[in-house]
Amino acid sequence: MKRIFYTLILLALIGLSSKSNAQFTTISSGNWSNPATWGGAPPMGSGTVTINHTVTLDMDYVHSSGSITINASGSLVGNNSMRVFAMNYPSGTASLTNSGTFNVARVPFISGTIINSGTLYADSLLNYAIITNNTGAHIYATQFMVHVGGIFNNNGSSISTNFLTLSTVTNNGSLTSNDFTNSKDFTNSATGLINITSDFSNIDTTAGPAIFTNNGNVTVANDWHNGSQINGSGKFCIGANSWNSGQMTGTFDFCDQSGNDVDLNTGTIAGTITYCVFPCTVGINNEISENKTNLFPNPNNGLFSISINENCWNSEIVFYNYLGEKIYSSLLNSENSNFDFSNQSDGIYFYQIKLKTGDIVSGKFIKE
Missing domain, CATH: 2.60.40.1930 (Macroglobulin (MG2) domain)
Structure with missing residues (x-):
């Protein structure tokens, strides 16, 4: 009888926590699933969640309605290298605001609004939502993919190993990645700084055409390939091989360290493109390791x-x-x-x- 009684209480608490207008605020550090962390039933997929303490995500979790706010004093940290935190899977209207620390391995943002003013870590970040990375904020994602329909507005710092976008990205801050591929619509503004430590590709896919607008500065340590459209008024600095099989228009400056202009051109290059007006021997590691x-x-x-x-x-x-x-x-x-x-x-x-x-x-x- 006691077991049935406790089970009914637990189901009642979970039922209360599933209401989209329920309020949850941490009262101490602890596991997400532990009622002691919240002073009652833990959030179970919906409601208004506020994190002011260190919360360990000890379960795979999906939030589909309401909001999650991680304040500057708070953190949400996965307890293993395979832990999943998802927003609005398979659908939903929830939002996430992070002013503290978010550190979970597998992160699919399926829809909604994500605002990062703190530090966000992920081993795999898949974005269909609208992510705004504010000035002074940081995103560290080993694999970062902006999928079809997703939007990424970067005003802070984004660092990844592989960056792939099939949708819309605007970079007003700094973006660093080992390999970079744009297959839709990428704008690097006049304040934007992009540092690619290996290869850069602007190529069409089924999401295309790929349009890369560079009004800022892009440094590529290894190979550069444009198979679609590149324009703008900024600067490219290329460390190794460059190949254009698409269109290069605008007034940007292009400086290839292996020969100043494009190594191999099988596309079209407008006469308004300049070459090494601002030499960029600095920053290309073709000297000593x-x-x-x-x-x-x-x-x-x-x-x-x-x-x-x-x-x-x-x-x-x-x-x-x-x-x-x-x-x-x-x-x-x-x-x-x-x-x-x-x-x-x-x-x-x-x-x-x-x-x-x-x-x-x-x-x-x-x-x-």
């Missing part, structure tokens, strides 16, 4: 340190902004050196260490 140095933290707020090995001692280090303009230089005369760039604008910065042998060690960092 930067493993002789360690800059940390990266990204940073302008306060950082550089550790070097003995081969770099008493060498000059020169810092440049994304335009290749020299902004600071000094001698490295110790194993660890501290720097203060807090008065500099946010963005991508490059450095070169000129060794006495004549060799150059290069690297880069992001100030946010």
Whole structure:
């Protein structure tokens, strides 16, 4: 009889928690599924949820109506590397606002509005929703895909290993990825900084045509390919091979380190495109591997340190902004050196260490 009684109480609590207008606010840190975290039944897919403490997501979870707000003092952290947190799967109207820390491995945002003003970590981020990453906010996603119908507005920092968009992206901040593919509509604004540490592709798929508008700055360390349309008034800096099989229009500057202009052109290039008007030898690591140095933290707020090995001692280090303009230089005369760039604008910065042998060690960092 007691077991039946407790079961009925549990079902009643879950029933109350499933109401879309129910209110849930953490009263202490703990597991999501633990009533002690909430002072009552935990949220079960709907309602207005407010997180002010450290909540461990100990179950795969879907929120489909109402809202979830993670305040600056709060965090939502998955308890294993396969944990899933989904918004509006398979459908729904819920929203997520994060001003604290969100760290869950598998994250599908199927619809709704996602506003990030804090730090969002995910191993796999699949977006069909509207994500706004605010100024000063950070998204770290190993695999980041903006699927058909999704929107990503980046005003802060986005760092990934693989970035693929089949929909609409506007970058007003900094976006860093190992590999980058645009297959729909990507706009890099005049304040936008994109750093691709391997390959860049702008190619049509069934979601196409792929239109990449660059009014800011794009640095590609390895290969660059345009198979569709690229326009704008910004700058491209390419470290290895470049191939255009589409259309290049606008007034942007294109600088290929292996030969200034496009290596292979089987498409069309407007006469208004310029080549290496602003040389960008800085930041392309075709010199010595930067493993002789360690800059940390990266990204940073302008306060950082550089550790070097003995081969770099008493060498000059020169810092440049994304335009290749020299902004600071000094001698490295110790194993660890501290720097203060807090008065500099946010963005991508490059450095070169000129060794006495004549060799150059290069690297880069992001100030946010």
